[in-house]
Amino acid sequence: MIEANAVYVIVAREYKRFVRERTRLVSAIARPLVWLFLVGGGMSRLVPVKGGLSYMQFIFPGILGMTILFSAIFSSISIIWDKEFGFMKEILVAPISRFSVVVGKAMSGMLLSTIQAAVILAFFPLLGLDVGFFQIIGCLAVCLVLAFAIAAFGIVLASFYESYESFSVIMNFIVMPMFFLSGAMYPVKLMPSILQFFARLNPLTYGIDALKHLIFPLEKGAMSADFTLAADISVMAVAALVFVLLGGKAFERKG
Amino acid sequence: MIRVENLVRKFGGITAVDGINFDVEDRTIFGFLGPNGAGKTTTINILCTLLAPTSGKAFINGHDCHTESSEVRKDIGIVFQDNSLDKDLTARENLVFHAHLYGVEKAQRMARVEDALKFVDLYGRADDLVKTFSGGMKRRLEVARGLIHRPKVLFLDEPTLGLDPQSRANLWEFITDLPRRHEVTIFMTTHYMEESEVCGMIAIIDKGRIIASGSPQQLKNTVGGDVVYLKTSDNRKAMEEIRGLFHVEPAEKDGEIFITAQKGDDFVPEVIRRLSERVLAVRMQKPTLNDVFLKLTGKEIRDETVAAGDDIKQMVRAYRRRSDRG
Numbered sequence: 069m070i071e072a073n074a075v076y077v078i079v080a081r082e083y084k085r086f087v088r089e090r091t092r093l094v095s096a097i098a099r100p101l102v103w104l105f106l107v108g109g110g111m112s113r114l115v116p117v118k119g120g121l122s123y124m125q126f127i128f129p130g131i132l133g134m135t136i137l138f139s140a141i142f143s144s145i146s147i148i149w150d151k152e153f154g155f156m157k158e159i160l161v162a163p164i165s166r167f168s169v170v171v172g173k174a175m176s177g178m179l180l181s182t183i184q185a186a187v188i189l190a191f192f193p194l195l196g197l198d199v200g201f202f203q204i205i206g207c208l209a210v211c212l213v214l215a216f217a218i219a220a221f222g223i224v225l226a227s228f229y230e231s232y233e234s235f236s237v238i239m240n241f242i243v244m245p246m247f248f249l250s251g252a253m254y255p256v257k258l259m260p261s262i263l264q265f266f267a268r269l270n271p272l273t274y275g276i277d278a279l280k281h282l283i284f285p286l287e288k289g290a291m292s293a294d295f296t297l298a299a300d301i302s303v304m305a306v307a308a309l310v311f312v313l314l315g316g317k318a319f320e321r322k323g
Numbered sequence: 324m325i326r327v328e329n330l331v332r333k334f335g336g337i338t339a340v341d342g343i344n345f346d347v348e349d350r351t352i353f354g355f356l357g358p359n360g361a362g363k364t365t366t367i368n369i370l371c372t373l374l375a376p377t378s379g380k381a382f383i384n385g386h387d388c389h390t391e392s393s394e395v396r397k398d399i400g401i402v403f404q405d406n407s408l409d410k411d412l413t414a415r416e417n418l419v420f421h422a423h424l425y426g427v428e429k430a431q432r433m434a435r436v437e438d439a440l441k442f443v444d445l446y447g448r449a450d451d452l453v454k455t456f457s458g459g460m461k462r463r464l465e466v467a468r469g470l471i472h473r474p475k476v477l478f479l480d481e482p483t484l485g486l487d488p489q490s491r492a493n494l495w496e497f498i499t500d501l502p503r504r505h506e507v508t509i510f511m512t513t514h515y516m517e518e519s520e521v522c523g524m525i526a527i528i529d530k531g532r533i534i535a536s537g538s539p540q541q542l543k544n545t546v547g548g549d550v551v552y553l554k555t556s557d558n559r560k561a562m563e564e565i566r567g568l569f570h571v572e573p574a575e576k577d578g579e580i581f582i583t584a585q586k587g588d589d590f591v592p593e594v595i596r597r598l599s600e601r602v603l604a605v606r607m608q609k610p611t612l613n614d615v616f617l618k619l620t621g622k623e624i625r626d627e628t629v630a631a632g633d634d635i636k637q638m639v640r641a642y643r644r645r646s647d648r649g
Contacts, residue, residue: 077423085411154407158468161371162424163396 070171074164078172079179082143086180096142100135100188104128104195107253121284125195126291129279130252132207133272135188136181136215137250141243143177144222148232166319170223174312177219178212185211192283199283206282213304214275220311221271227318250276256294271307274300324349324476324508325370330379332365339365341531342379347524349475350502352509354522356612362531363512364404367480370510371401384475397425400469400507404480406461410454414445414464417453418471425472439467443497459490463497470505477501479511483518495521516612527616534619539612546610546618549587553580553594554604561600568597 086093108124108131115123150156159169189207192199199207225238249263250272256264267273278300280293287293293300325347332340340362347353355363368374370381372392380387386394408417418436427435440446443463453461462482469477482498483491499521501507511522519525519539526536535542555561558580562573565582569590573582584590587607595602 071426073423073426077420080423081409081412081416081420084416085409088411153410154403154405155409156407157373157401157403157405158407158409158421159424161373161396161399161401162421163393163426164424165393 069165069167071164071168074162074168075172075175078159078169079176082146082173082176082180096135096139096184097187099138100131101191103134104131104188104191121287121289121291122196125197125284127253128192128195128197129276129283130250132185132188132211132279133214133250133252133276134247135185136211136275137218137243137247137272139181139184140177140215140218141222141225141238143180144173144219145226145235145238147173147223147226148229148234151230152232167316170220170312170315170319173223174216174219174315177222178216181215181219182208182211185215197283203282203285207279210275210278210282210301210304213301213308214272214278217271217275217304217308217311220308220315223315224311224318227315246270246272249273251280251294252276255290255292258290271304274303274307278304324384325353325510326380326382327366327370328380330366330369330381331377332362332369332374333377338531340369340376343526343528343531343533345526345533345536347476347508347510349508350506351523352499352502352511352521354519354525355510355512355528356514356516356519356525356616357512357528358514361528363528364480366528367401367478367510367512371399371478372396397472398475399478400472400474400476401478402462402465402469402480402482404484406465408453408461408465408468411452413450413452414440414456415449417464418468421468421471427472435471439471442470443467457490459486459494462486462490462494466494466497466501470501470507473505474507476508476510477505479509481512481514483513483515491518516616519612525612527619529620535615542612542615543610546614548583548585549590549610550608551582551584551587551590551594552604552606552608553582553602554578555580555598556601556603561598564598564600565594569594 104124104127108127111127112123147156150159160166186208189204225242229238245266249267249270251267252272256267256273256277259267274295277293277295278297280287281297281300284292325345327343327345330340330343331338343362343366345353355366357363365374369376370383370388372388372395375389380389382388383395384398386398388395409420412420415436418439419432422432422436437446440449443466445460445464445467448456448460453464456464466477466479466482479498483494486494495518498509498511501509511519513519522539524536525539525542526533527542528534535545553561558575558578562575562580565571565573565580569582571582571584573580575581582590587609591605591607595605
């Protein structure tokens with residue numbers, strides 16, 4: 069059972085905290101831009117332009133995915149902070165279902181991450197990309213689904229940890245590998261088969277792949293999308309559903 | 324309003340709560356006393372539906388705390404031992420969040436929040452972030468929050484822990500007033516014995532068992548009465564006389580005679596009137612709840628090493644972490 073009032077108020081709280089924390093906002097926007105222009109710009113000289121795309125243009129969908137990955141995971145991991153600083157108790161004794169809490173948290177991650185991704189998406193003209201209005205709408209829709217799936221995954225992760233010391237473990241052993249094994253920086257089809265195996269298990273891969281479809285639909289070469297758009301969307305939708313159910317399960321356990 | 328029957332809660336090999344029973348009447352203040360690690364917080368967590376009992380039952384307003392947790396949650400407000408406010412939100416935002424969470428109707432929401440802020444004297448600071456508040460202000464805000472949804476029972480777990488004496492006094496004044504003003508039953512825990520004087524009923528818990536219960540006066544009567552100290556012109560003669568007149572056994576220490584009397588208030592004028600020796604000075608000491616605990620367990624409640632309590636807390640925490648994963 070999901071209580072709308074609970075979901076609404078949990079999202080509202082996260083939003084308030086988000087806009088109040090200026091430094092978090094700035095760094096959330098700055099990180100992807102650093103990757104896009106410093107890494108992407110540098111690598112563009114190394115990677116020869118074969119088809120129509122420069123390397124910087126190629127990683128743009130990946131950078132959008134990165135924005136969502138970091139902010140959605142961060143948003144969900146804040147559950148560990150809430151546990152540590154006691155606020156989670158206030159939520160857990162309220163007359164609302166655990167599932168509402170999970171959905172509320174996942175929706176917070178979804179909305180906040182998509183707002184950040186939208187800011188990054190606005191940089192497309194600087195990269196010489198031509199993205200039409202309907203493509204932009206499509207990209208935002210993909211971002212919403214992807215962000216919900218990643219945020220729900222983050223909630224499942226957060227349920228395993230009690231203190232924020234585990235934050236760096238999650239960052240180094242889960243978030244960074246997820247990023248590099250997502251086809252963000254290099255096409256999945258060029259990976260060694262063992263890495264391809266892991267990339268195919270990674271929900272982020274399909275989100276980034278869907279964005280590639282929408283941002284450069286005409287690309288044909290090595291830098292083109294790896295799967296069909298239909299496959300991308302269905303995998304993400306299934307992942308979102310599975311993780312939110314697992315998250316609900318993880319929350320329902322009593323000591 | 325609250326009923327607990329043979330409640331047991333074990334954490335692995337440790338029995339934190341060992342078969343306790345009690346009843347709390349509507350609109351009274353019930354004090355749950357005991358040293359750190361005695362099982363107070365475990366009991367609260369069971370009553371608040373956060374923890375399942377190993378065996379036994381607990382009811383609030385007729386609802387089972389384990390099987391009807393959502394009914395119970397609507398009827399209770401809680402002020403936890405550790406602060407559970409969102410420090411990055413303002414006082415008002417914390418209260419509005421709570422009102423939403425408990426489904427308070429839109430028409431009443433803002434009025435109740437305003438009332439609560441005025442009630443705890445934080446109206447002037449309503450739009451300041453909670454992280455700028457003092458310990459006493461945070462605690463008052465938490466009490467206000469716990470009342471927003473008009474609960475039938477308000478739990479206060481060590482409400483004065485970590486507060487300075489003045490804030491403590493203020494908070495007590497305010498808590499004492501709650502049952503009348505908000506038609507609410509208060510269930511509080513504390514390990515400061517003197518603070519539980521405000522309670523209508525008290526249960527003392529030690530090592531997971533209730534070792535005594537009753538009103539503060541009843542409990543203090545079990546100590547055996549008041550201690551009266553007398554200084555007279557001739558203590559030895561006076562003691563002889565007292566033995567004869569009152570059939571009690573006086574003793575002498577540091578130039579003072581001391582006598583344990585059932586009713587010190589009546590005994591003092593009587594002894595002054597009937598004694599032929601001149602009484603130079605009189606003082607009387609009422610037994611405190613600390614004396615009660617001392618008598619029951621042979622140790623001071625505060626002497627109970629904090630470390631021992633913390634050890635149990637830590638073991639329980641470690642156990643819960645393991646079982647959470649399993």
